[in-house]
Amino acid sequence: MEYLKKTFRWFGPSFGVALEDIKQVGVDGIVAACQEVPLGDVWPIETITSLKNEIDSHGMEWSVVESVNIHTSIKYGLPDRDRYISNYIQTLKNLAANDIKVVCYNFMQLIDWTRTNLDFRLPNGASALKYDPIAATAFDLFILKRENAEESYSPEIIEQATTYFENLNEEGKDTLEKSILAGMPGSRKLISMDEFKRNHATVLAISKEKLQDNLAYFLKAIIPEAEKLGVKMAIHPDDPPFSVFGVPRIASNYEELKFILDACPSPSNGLTFCSGSLGASKENDLVKIIEDFGENIHFVHLRNVQWTEDGSFYEADHLNGSLPMPKIMKALIQEQKNRKESKGGIINIPMRPDHGHVLLDDKKRQAEFYSGYSMVGRALGLAQLIGLEKGIRLGMNL
Template sequence: MDYLQKTFRWFGPTFGVTLDDIRQIGVEGIVAACQQVPVGEVWPEETIASLKNEIEAHGLQWTVVESVNIHTAIKYGLPERDAYISNYIQTLKNLAANEIYTVCYNFMQLIDWTRTDLDYQLKSGVSALRYDPVAAAAFDSYILKRENLADTYDTPMLEKAKAYFESLDTKGKKQLEQAILAGMPGSRTLISLEDFRKNHETVLKIDKRKLQSNLAYFLKAVIPEAEKLGVKMAIHPDDPPFSVFGVPRIVSTYEELKFVLESCPSSSNGLTFCSGSLGASANNLVRIINDFGDKIHFIHLRNVTRGEDGSFYESDHLNGSLPMEEIMQAIVLEQKKRFESGRGIVAIPMRPDHGHVVLDDKKRQSEFYSGYSLIGRALGLAQLSGLEKGIRATLVQ
């Protein structure tokens, strides 16, 4: 039975981690995207082919696209969404023409993920990404300066946010702002506060049910075309998997994942199983794998350590609040089902998601994007590979 396919996310030639670096750590597949194409526009065949050729020239394979981002017109159900859906389908056709068949995407509002500290120092001397709800409320209250905050936060939280913000010096306030506005992997350009504010005002007017309806509309248009092409669509969970800045989440729980899959039943309508995103709240990750395993087309593995106050930080891949041994065992058992039934890809692509800034990563921290260190992720890949191998040996016995 095949092992999980080891993959690594790469953001292109300007990224501080090179394909030569990645090739040396036992990676088989690259997770990449045509970053230079604006969201909503068609990815040209020649652009896709050029990136694929560059990856293959280094002895690697472009295994997964992450991500073909979805235009806000589709997320918000605007009149022009059909044109952007048409562009999206054409991009899938162009990817399939280049023999690339797994696409990770998300339906997150505002930004792709939210953290309040991009350089959280651990006792070991490494740094990690962290989310603190009090810091998020402080940003919302005193940097974004949103009205009607009582609709989102209770009085004790607003008092904590005030005390927290007043404790920050000018540098600390700027770091908080930059951490939140940096939530777009693949870009060093911060979202402008004004653009964030306008987008936020728009999405706050859309309730959860409408957002789910917009997602279902997208799926019903795109999935049948993806199925014809043999493309597997793998939606990424919301990160974090709970409301942030008053915005509802729609891909963050067992029930919401079930809604996605039932909105357009198809072998092409599937999931990116991200343990770190789903694990930042009390989701039963093993149950999700057991019940939706045949729809998992792509895997992100990382651990988090959750605090009782709703905070979390990204911990070692094998140590934290998540039972990584149980998660890996459930994944291997899903592979076994696929192998024995002859249905589905057994060598599911998996990447170590995020990584600490450790050792020589610190010397080039300004070169790579937050969460995407070289050595930190390589360490995570080694740990996860060893765990996988040990679990396989145990199951054989």
């Protein structure tokens, strides 16, 4: 039985973690993207080849693209979306020409993920990413100042958010704003508040049903071409998997994932199973999602979250949190077994440890890497996941 393919996300030469470092932790593949290409443009084949050669020269393969980002014209259904879809298809062709055939992407609005604290201190002294609904409400009401935002919250939540905000000094308010505007992996540059507000106003004018229609339109154009190329498209779930600042979610639960797969049935239309994103909602049964949609899972992100009584969550140790990681891993191994028996699908599904705590030497270079993408923290998570996988395989006699 082949193991899950161990991969590590890398953001390029300017990132604070080098390929030489990643090679030492024993991964097989790199998860990367052509970060410098402007959103919506075709990724030149020369740029793809150059990045691939750099990864190859360190004895690893470029296993997964994360991400070929989708232009806002496609997400919002604007008149010029077909031009950007055409560019997207050409990028897939250029990737396939380099034998890179797993593509992670997302259809999230505004920003890729939302956290209210990028330096939440844990009892052991390490730090993690955290989402606090009271802090998010305070941002919505008093910094973003969304029109009619009060209608989205109960009087109790509004009262708590008001008290929270009133107790913040100017530095605290600035930190909260920057934490939320930092949710774009691959860039140290914050989204400007003006840009955030413009995009936010645009998204609020689009219904959830229209956003789903726009995603289905994209899939019906992309997936047939991806299938011809042998490319596996893997949508990443919304993070967090519930509405934030009034913006609807369309890839956050079982029903929405089913809609995506049913919109264009194909072996190339699949999912990035992200335990941390989906697991931030207590309503999501992660094992059932693997069991029911397993054949469409082309890429795996594994991390844990700890739910707290006040509705917050923070990113916990990979094996210690609110999510049943042993059951999740066992379901993934069972999916591999199913694929081997049916002789269908990629057996060694690429998996990466998703995010990591800031600890040990990471603290000395925290300003160099992107939030969530520490070196030592992710290496620790990978080691824990490798041990868990091997232990479960022994128990299953695999």
